[in-house]
Amino acid sequence: MELNLQNDIIRxxxxxxxxxxxCTEPVAVALAAAKTAELLESPPLxxxxxxxxxxxxxxxxxxxxxxxxxxxxxxxxxxxxxxxPAYGLEVLRDLTAGGLEKAKQLVASGSIAIHLKEGVDKxxxxxxxxxxxxxxxxxxxxxxxxxxxxxxNKEILLDLREETTCEEQTNSWQxxxxxxxxxxxxxxxxxxxxxxxxxxxxxxxKKAALASLENNYGHCVCKTxxxxxxxxxxxxxxxxxxxxxTAAACDARMDGAMIPVMSNSGxxxxxxxxxxxxxxxxxxxxxxEEQLIRSxxxxxxxxxxxxxxxxxxxxxxxxxxxxxxxSCGITYLMGGN
Numbered sequence: 001m002e003l004n005l006q007n008d009i010i011r012x013x014x015x016x017x018x019x020x021x022x023c024t025e026p027v028a029v030a031l032a033a034a035k036t037a038e039l040l041e042s043p044p045l046x047x048x049x050x051x052x053x054x055x056x057x058x059x060x061x062x063x064x065x066x067x068x069x070x071x072x073x074x075x076x077x078x079x080x081x082x083x084x085p086a087y088g089l090e091v092l093r094d095l096t097a098g099g100l101e102k103a104k105q106l107v108a109s110g111s112i113a114i115h116l117k118e119g120v121d122k123x124x125x126x127x128x129x130x131x132x133x134x135x136x137x138x139x140x141x142x143x144x145x146x147x148x149x150x151x152x153n154k155e156i157l158l159d160l161r162e163e164t165t166c167e168e169q170t171n172s173w174q175x176x177x178x179x180x181x182x183x184x185x186x187x188x189x190x191x192x193x194x195x196x197x198x199x200x201x202x203x204x205x206k207k208a209a210l211a212s213l214e215n216n217y218g219h220c221v222c223k224t225x226x227x228x229x230x231x232x233x234x235x236x237x238x239x240x241x242x243x244x245x246t247a248a249a250c251d252a253r254m255d256g257a258m259i260p261v262m263s264n265s266g267x268x269x270x271x272x273x274x275x276x277x278x279x280x281x282x283x284x285x286x287x288x289e290e291q292l293i294r295s296x297x298x299x300x301x302x303x304x305x306x307x308x309x310x311x312x313x314x315x316x317x318x319x320x321x322x323x324x325x326x327s328c329g330i331t332y333l334m335g336g337n
Contacts, residue, residue: 001182001185001186001189001190005176005182005186006186006190006194008175008176009176009178009182009186009301010190010194010195011173011175012175012176012304013198013297013300013301013304014197015175016264016265016266016304017198017201017262017263017264017271017300018088018089018262018263019089019090019204019260019261019262019263020089020090020260020261020262020263020268021065021089021090021092021093021258021259021260021261022062022063022064022065022092022253022256022268023058023059023062023063023253023254023268023269024089024144024263024266024267024268025055025058025059025062025144025313026059026062026064026071026072026075027065027075027089027091027092027144028055028089028123028125028140028144028145028266029049029051029055029059029072029075029076029079029125029127030075030076030078030079030083030091030092031079031083031085031088031089031091031140031144031145032049032079032125032126032127032138032139032140032147033047033049033075033076033077033078033079033080033083033127033129033138034079034080034083034084034085034091035083035085035127035138035147035150036080036127036128036129036136036137036138037079037080037081037083037129037136038085039136039137039138039150039151039152039157040129040131040133040134040135040136040152041133042131042132042133043131043132044080044111044129044130044131045111045130045131045132046111046113046129046130047076047080047111047112047113047127047128047129047130048113048115048127048128049072049076049112049113049114049115049125049126049127049128050115050116050117050124050125050126050127050128051072051114051115051116051117051124051125051126052116052117052120052121052122052123052124052125052313053116053118053122054122054123054313054314055123055124055125055313056072056114056116058313059071059072059075060072062254062256063218063254063255063256063257064078064256065092065095065256065257065258066092066095066100066256066257066258067095067100067103067256068256069256070256072114073107073112073114074103074104074107075092076112076114076127077102077103077104077106077107077112078092078095078099078100078103079091079092080103080106080129081099081102081103081106082094082095082096082099082102082103088145089144089145089263090260093258093260095258120141121141121142122311122312122313122314123140123141123142123143123144123266123311123312123313124139124140124141125139125140125141126138126139126140126149127139134152134153135151135152135153135154136151136152136153137149137150137151137152138150138151139161142312143266143312144266144312146160147160148160148161149161177308178301178304178305178308179305180302180305183298183301183302183305184298186297186301187294187297187298187301187332188294190297192289192290192293192294195293195294195297196293198293198296198297198300199289199292199293199296200262201262201271201275201296201300202275202276202278202279202292202296204260204261204262205249205261205262205271205272205275205276205279206245206249206276206279207259208248208249208252208253208257208259208260208261208272209222209245209246209248209249209252209276210248211252211257211259212248212249212251212252212257212259213226213244213248215252215257217251217252217255217257218250218251218252218254218255219251220251221247221250221251222243222244222245222247222248222251225240225243225244225247226240226244238280238281238284238285241280241281241284242276242277242280242281244280245276245277245279245280246272246273246276246277246280249261249272249276250269250272250273253268253269253272254269262275264300264303264304264322265303265304265307265312266312266313267312267318269318269319269322270303270318270319270321270322271303271322272322273318273319273322273323273326274299274300274302274303274321274322274323274325274326274329275296275299275300275326277326277329277330278292278295278296278299278326278329278330278333279292279296281330281333282295282333285333287333291332291333294332295329295330295332295333296329298325298328298329298332299325299326299328299329300325301325302324302325302328302329303321303322303324303325306321306324306325307321
């Protein structure tokens with residue numbers, strides 16, 4: 001494989017695999033709200049949020065980190081009150097008890113309205129705020145952190161809407177369109193030392209799983225699988241170890257725990273399900289560090305490859321995509337080619 005293509009693929013992985021706290025859909029909405037509040041420079045008196053159907057579907061029923069609450073209104077309010085746009089998908093990491101109370105008051109005031117926006121990209125978030133200082137608007141489209149429009153008092157500060165409608169953006173770096181063979185060749189041929197950065201993703205997600213096992217999050221699926229009845233009826237094997245570790249991180253993340261995980265193509269749960277089964281199996285069989293690196297890269301990159309065709313949000317659950325990547329990584333560790 002050519003060195004230029006290798007470098008482009010590494011750049012693509014680093015762009016798509018980033019830290020996130022909380023479910024990425026409500027967090028992306030909070031990010032747009034935070035940016036709009038930053039532009040407004042005064043407390044918002046009224047906030048209208050327009051969302052694509054897929055964003056509404058994915059965001060309306062999950063726990064919002066550090067709140068014990070579910071859904072979009074509190075996520076939006078937190079973005080307006082304490083959000084820091086510079087943090088990206090960790091926009092709410094500075095949450096405090098005082099900030100949460102202010103956000104709850106904002107929700108109770110009835111000043112936040114959420115609307116379905118039709119005829120837009122599957123991933124579309126628009127936040128419009130009105131305050132004493134005027135108006136502000138932010139739009140995220142196609143990617144969870146990609147702002148295509150910033151507007152203050154009707155003055156356009158950023159406008160990438162035309163680029164969003166084009167297949168090619170000649171003025172920006174174009175990520176490579178991958179094939180399965182390229183994914184496999186890259187994972188097998190690139191020097192392991194060059195790919196060592198990928199171990200950080202496994203370490204971060206494993207920390208989330210271990211933290212979850214020490215507490216009770218969500219439906220406690222991990223503790224059910226690894227507990228008395230789980231062991232009795234499902235056994236104690238490499239398979240149940242994978243289930244336990246993966247479910248643990250997902251339990252915590254989807255219940256709104258203040259625990260960072262890595263995300264892949266905009267989804268934290270997708271990354272968890274692509275990486276932790278591979279890591280768990282690797283630990284069970286005692287593979288070498290190089291084997292672990294190559295199996296993780298294979299899983300990561302297959303997710304990115306599939307999502308290039310499937311899109312960031314779709315009716316197909318991300319667990320199918322993640323499981324494909326994980327299966328290939330595990331197959332490699334079992335000696336497959």
